[in-house]
Amino acid sequence: MMTHRGIAAAPGVAMGKVFKFDTEDFSIPRKPIQESDIGAEVLRLEESLIQTRKQIQEIQRKLADDLGKEHAAIFNAHLLVLEDQSIREEIINGLKQQLLNVEFIFDEVFQRHLKAFSRTNDEYLRERTADIEDVRKRILSNLLGKATDALTQLDEPVVVVARDLSPSETAQMSKEHVIAFVTEVGGRTSHTAIMAKSLEIPAVVGLVGARTRVESGQYIIVDGTHGEVVIEPDPPTIQHYELAQRKNKELTGRLQHLKDLPAETLDNHHVELMANIELPEEMPAVLAHGAQGIGLFRTEFLYLNRSDFPTEEEQFEAYKTVAEQMHGKPVVVRTMDLGGDKFISPVGLPSEMNPFMGWRAIRFSLARPHIFRIQLRAILRASVFGNLKIMYPLVSGVEEVRRANEILAEVKEELKREGVPFAEKFEVGAMIEVPSAAITCDLIAQEVDFFSIGTNDLIQYALAVDRVNEKIAYLYEPTHPAILRLIHQVVTVAHENNLWVGMCGEMAGEPEMTLLLLGMGLDELSTSPVQLPLVKRLVRSIKMEEAKKVVDEAMKLHTAKEVEAFLTASLREMAPDVMVEE
Ligand code: PEP
Ligand code: MG
Numbered sequence: 083m084m085t086h087r088g089i090a091a092a093p094g095v096a097m098g099k100v101f102k103f104d105t106e107d108f109s110i111p112r113k114p115i116q117e118s119d120i121g122a123e124v125l126r127l128e129e130s131l132i133q134t135r136k137q138i139q140e141i142q143r144k145l146a147d148d149l150g151k152e153h154a155a156i157f158n159a160h161l162l163v164l165e166d167q168s169i170r171e172e173i174i175n176g177l178k179q180q181l182l183n184v185e186f187i188f189d190e191v192f193q194r195h196l197k198a199f200s201r202t203n204d205e206y207l208r209e210r211t212a213d214i215e216d217v218r219k220r221i222l223s224n225l226l227g228k229a230t231d232a233l234t235q236l237d238e239p240v241v242v243v244a245r246d247l248s249p250s251e252t253a254q255m256s257k258e259h260v261i262a263f264v265t266e267v268g269g270r271t272s273h274t275a276i277m278a279k280s281l282e283i284p285a286v287v288g289l290v291g292a293r294t295r296v297e298s299g300q301y302i303i304v305d306g307t308h309g310e311v312v313i314e315p316d317p318p319t320i321q322h323y324e325l326a327q328r329k330n331k332e333l334t335g336r337l338q339h340l341k342d343l344p345a346e347t348l349d350n351h352h353v354e355l356m357a358n359i360e361l362p363e364e365m366p367a368v369l370a371h372g373a374q375g376i377g378l379f380r381t382e383f384l385y386l387n388r389s390d391f392p393t394e395e396e397q398f399e400a401y402k403t404v405a406e407q408m409h410g411k412p413v414v415v416r417t418m419d420l421g422g423d424k425f426i427s428p429v430g431l432p433s434e435m436n437p438f439m440g441w442r443a444i445r446f447s448l449a450r451p452h453i454f455r456i457q458l459r460a461i462l463r464a465s466v467f468g469n470l471k472i473m474y475p476l477v478s479g480v481e482e483v484r485r486a487n488e489i490l491a492e493v494k495e496e497l498k499r500e501g502v503p504f505a506e507k508f509e510v511g512a513m514i515e516v517p518s519a520a521i522t523c524d525l526i527a528q529e530v531d532f533f534s535i536g537t538n539d540l541i542q543y544a545l546a547v548d549r550v551n552e553k554i555a556y557l558y559e560p561t562h563p564a565i566l567r568l569i570h571q572v573v574t575v576a577h578e579n580n581l582w583v584g585m586c587g588e589m590a591g592e593p594e595m596t597l598l599l600l601g602m603g604l605d606e607l608s609t610s611p612v613q614l615p616l617v618k619r620l621v622r623s624i625k626m627e628e629a630k631k632v633v634d635e636a637m638k639l640h641t642a643k644e645v646e647a648f649l650t651a652s653l654r655e656m657a658p659d660v661m662v663e664e
Contacts, residue, residue, distance in 0.1 A: 083316050088264065088289030089555055090309035091275035093612065095327045096262035096284045097303045097320070100296045101240035103232060110222070113183040120177050123184040127173060130224040135164050137220065159213040169195065185225045192218045236260065241302050243292050252277040253361070253386055262304035264311055266292045269558055271538035271588045272550040273423050278306070279610035280360055282367065286311050288552030337615035341372035345618045347600065351626035354606035355614055356412070358586055362403045367611040372618070375412035377534065377608020378586035379404060381457065382418045391453055397460035405468025412469045414511065414534065415461050417454065419443040419475040423550050438548065443476035448485055458493045465505035473511040473534055478518045483529040513586075515539035520568045527579035534608070535572055537587025541565055559642035560589045566598070566637055566645065573603045584608055594649050596620040597656070598636060601629030623657035
């Protein structure tokens with residue numbers, strides 16, 4: 083038995099067999115063939131080359147339309163590799179000489195070329211290695227059938243162990259077959275962790291070397307609440323975790339009756355408890371956990387698992403569905419936050435040195451207004467079916483908000499001219515998640531109706547700690563005095579300007595933070611639906627007056643650890659019957 087510690091990403095305990103998932107390495111079969119099969123194998127190769135060429139040209143076409151010709155040109159080198167006659171001849175010769183299946187021979191030839199390229203002194207040629215590698219993967223996945231389908235084709239419950247899971251892979255998982263997952267990279271606010279919470283799948287991320295520690299088929303326990311993974315547990319350990327599983331279930335059952343009760347403190351202070359969602363499919367969970375609205379609809383997830391941008395009609399349907407299902411309760415639709423760790427790989431956004439500080443979110447939308455307009459049109463059209471609000475992600479100053487608002491006004495005019503109905507008055511907000519926006523929020527306040535503090539990003543930028551880097555996860559401290567000061571300032575300034583202010587980062591759903599956030603005066607907390615009942619129970623167990631005193635004391639402390647310890651102790655004292663540990 084071995085116990086390993088990673089980062090707790092999504093609560094709950096699960097036990098089962100390991101399924102090692104690797105998108106980086108294909109397992110390539112090696113099968114003997116007859117001389118009479120050579121023709122058929124060559125044909126398979128030709129077909130996969132044609133298919134690959136079509137896929138690349140399609141990506142190029144989309145890129146040229148959506149992002150401009152310069153981005154499309156990146157793939158020219160890929161096409162050249164496909165045209166290379168000498169590589170093709172080498173493969174055919176290999177088939178004839180070795181009488182083995184084409185995938186095997188193909189890979190041998192490409193690996194040889196890759197090695198030669200990476201050893202050369204010619205910098206230009208060395209840089210081509212990545213192109214060859216990319217083409218190799220594309221052709222192989224066409225020859226073998228799509229490798230990433232592995233997660234959709236599971237036929238028994240498993241614990242997925244992977245280096246990382248892309249948003250599209252995570253979105254493909256079904257709760258029925260993936261009972262938990264463990265990844266090597268990531269932090270507690272990485273997209274993988276967020277998706278795990280949405281799907282209500284227990285998960286541990288940032289477990290260094292996870293793939294080398296387990297074998298497929300081994301029995302494993304994943305404790306997503308405490309970030310622990312036990313490989314080949316002994317019977318007493320299994321019993322211990324079975325008990326924890328039962329307790330979790332009981333707690334969930336006990337919290338269920340709070341669903342329709344208001345989120346009000348003992349001294350009648352009300353706070354809006356809202357849900358974060360990624361896809362309309364999550365609505366049943368939102369309703370089951372009693373959210374008072376959607377505080378953050380991460381619309382970039384509509385852009386997943388596809389090679390193009392969703393049309394106005396598709397987006398309209400998605401926003402309309404969510405608006406209708408909330409029956410007039412507020413739904414904050416955040417305009418697309420593409421980039422960062424939420425890449426739209428099918429569209430082939432070029433990779434960047436610092437994606438989190440790069441071409442992301444509102445920066446992308448303002449640079450590609452025709453894509454942005456389509457989304458705004460869809461949101462506006464859906465606004466007549468419920469209570470929608472719009473929110474801009476990652477604004478770093480007033481100018482971006484003004485420009486986005488100008489485009490919004492133009493889109494409204496356009497719809498008016500076309501006679502398309504939309505809600506005349508609806509609120510527009512800015513996410514406060516870049517330190518420059520937090521510091522100048524008094525200026526931004528003049529341009530919008532509300533703020534929502536995105537602590538996932540605010541913490542990473544203010545503390546200079548990459549939110550998905552497991553090596554520095556210990557520095558990612560929501561209770562750092564700098565973060566407390568920033569949040570406090572944003573809430574105070576919002577209220578001075580008669581704006582309401584919410585929080586939609588993961589911090590909003592951490593029970594240990596509830597006292598602090600309530601006391602600071604946040605009007606709304608938005609988090610993964612699964613966290614809502616526990617937060618509500620805490621809100622209903624404390625007094626606003628006392629929460630304010632806690633904030634005064636916490637703001638005097640010098641370190642994140644002191645603040646954290648103080649918050650936990652205060653909560654124990656004020657609400658002793660609330661089992662925060664669970
Ligand atoms: C945030 O940054 O806190 C946030 C809610 O946005 P995302 O996690 O999607 O970046
Ligand atoms: Mg963010």
